Structure formats: structure tokens, C-alpha cells
Amino acid sequence: MRLVLLGPPGAGKGTQARHLVERFGAPLIATGDIFRSNVAEGTELGRLAKAYLDAGELVPDEVTIGMVMQAIDQAPGGFVLDGFPRNIRQAEALEAELGARNAPLSAALAFLVDEETAVKRIAGRRTCADCQRPYNVFFDPPRAEGVCDACGGPLLQRTDEDEPTVRRRLEVYRESTAPLLKFYSDRGLLREVDAEGTEAEVTERVLSALADLA
Numbered sequence: 204m205r206l207v208l209l210g211p212p213g214a215g216k217g218t219q220a221r222h223l224v225e226r227f228g229a230p231l232i233a234t235g236d237i238f239r240s241n242v243a244e245g246t247e248l249g250r251l252a253k254a255y256l257d258a259g260e261l262v263p264d265e266v267t268i269g270m271v272m273q274a275i276d277q278a279p280g281g282f283v284l285d286g287f288p289r290n291i292r293q294a295e296a297l298e299a300e301l302g303a304r305n306a307p308l309s310a311a312l313a314f315l316v317d318e319e320t321a322v323k324r325i326a327g328r329r330t331c332a333d334c335q336r337p338y339n340v341f342f343d344p345p346r347a348e349g350v351c352d353a354c355g356g357p358l359l360q361r362t363d364e365d366e367p368t369v370r371r372r373l374e375v376y377r378e379s380t381a382p383l384l385k386f387y388s389d390r391g392l393l394r395e396v397d398a399e400g401t402e403a404e405v406t407e408r409v410l411s412a413l414a415d416l417a
């Protein structure tokens with residue numbers, strides 16, 4: 204299984220990715236997570252990426268493509284990619300690199316969601332600092348405010364989740380990433396799921412959209 208997840212911030216890709224990883228046993232490669240952990244650890248990559256993340260802009264392609272291919276080469280059994288590709292240039296690079304490895308994509312799964320739903324999902328989002336479990340204060344709150352149900356860790360809001368940055372991220376999605384739906388549709392790889400509704404409803408749609416790839 205070599206899968207790409209597409210959709211605006213707030214579409215629920217990260218949440219559903221956890222179910223896909225469990226179902227298909229392929230590792231998750233989430234570029235946003237890789238950048239954030241590099242920022243937290245103060246690596247050279249993190250220092251380079253931080254200003255882009257804080258502004259809601261894309262990290263330069265040269266940096267991002269190399270980072271992703273390194274992760275893919277450590278996942279010979281396949282992968283679930285969340286957050287990459289984010290523009291046509293990244294998609295073309297991925298296609299060429301996978302072609303050279305004789306390991307083409309199985310599918311690109313697009314999450315379709317209303318923009319205002321997406322904004323609410325992001326503004327309400329909190330993540331456990333210790334185990335990274337995600338919550339949403341509107342749709343999926345923790346039992347105790349600010350505390351992770353699973354491990355008791357503190358729940359944090361991402362620094363790029365204030366409203367102006369979220370609006371900018373959605374704009375970047377519309378301009379740079381949305382054209383990838385046509386890119387993958389032209390290649391017969393696109394599958395679309397309605398990403399409105401509860402986490403369980405979306406999971407069911409996601410799994411049935413990919414049932415033939417199991």
C-alpha cells in the first residue's frame with residue numbers, strides 16, 4: 204500500500220491516517236509532524252522550517268522532497284503520506300522517484316470538506332504534548348479540560364492554529380494543493396471521500412473507498 208492523503212487543513216487526514224496505519228500496517232509519513240519535531244529538537248532542518256510553519260507557508264520543495272524520499276526509502280513495505288505532496292512540483296518529483304523504484308502509488312485519497320467546518324476543526328484542535336493523541340474541544344473533547352485521556356499529558360494548541368494563520372493555510376491549499384486532485388484524477392489514482400460527519404463515519408467511508416487495496 205502506497206497511499207497519498209489529500210485535503211485542506213482540518214479535513215481530518217491526520218486522524219484518519221491513524222486508522223489507515225492500523226488497518227494496512229504501513230508506516231505514516233506526516234511531513235508536518237516531521238517538521239514540527241525538528242523544530243522542537245532545534246535541528247538544522249527545524250531552524251530552516253520554523254519561519255515557514257509559523258507563517259502557514261510551504262517549506263521549500265528542495266528541502267521537503269529530500270526529506271520525504273529519505274523516509275520512503277526506510278519504508279520498503281509501503282507508506283501512508285499525510286501532508287505531501289502539497290503542490291504539482293512535489294507530486295511530479297514523487298512520481299519520478301517512485302517510478303525509478305518501480306513502486307508507483309496505489310491511490311490518492313482526497314478528503315472533501317466544507318471550509319468553515321475545516322476552520323472549526325482546526326480552531327478546536329488540541330494535541331497531547333506527550334503521546335500526540337489529537338482532540339477537538341468542540342467535537343471530541345477530553346474528559347478533563349487540558350488533560351490527555353490516554354496518558355494524562357498536557358494538551359497544547361499548535362502555534363500555526365490561530366485564525367489568520369489558518370486562513371492563510373487554507374489559501375495556500377486552494378492555490379497550491381487543490382490542483383493535485385486533477386493531477387491524480389488524470390492518472391486514474393484519485394479516490395474521494397466525504398469528510399463531513401463524525402470520525403467513525405469518515406473512517407467507514409475511507410476504508411470502503413480503499414477496500415480493494417487491502
Ligand code: AMP
Binds near residue numbers: 212
Ligand atoms: P500540516 O501539519 O500537514 O498541516 O503541516 C504544517 C506545516 O508544515 C505547513 O503549513 C507547512 O509550513 C509545512 N509543510 C508540511 N508539509 C509540507 C510540504 N509537503 N511542503 C511544504 N511545506 C510543508
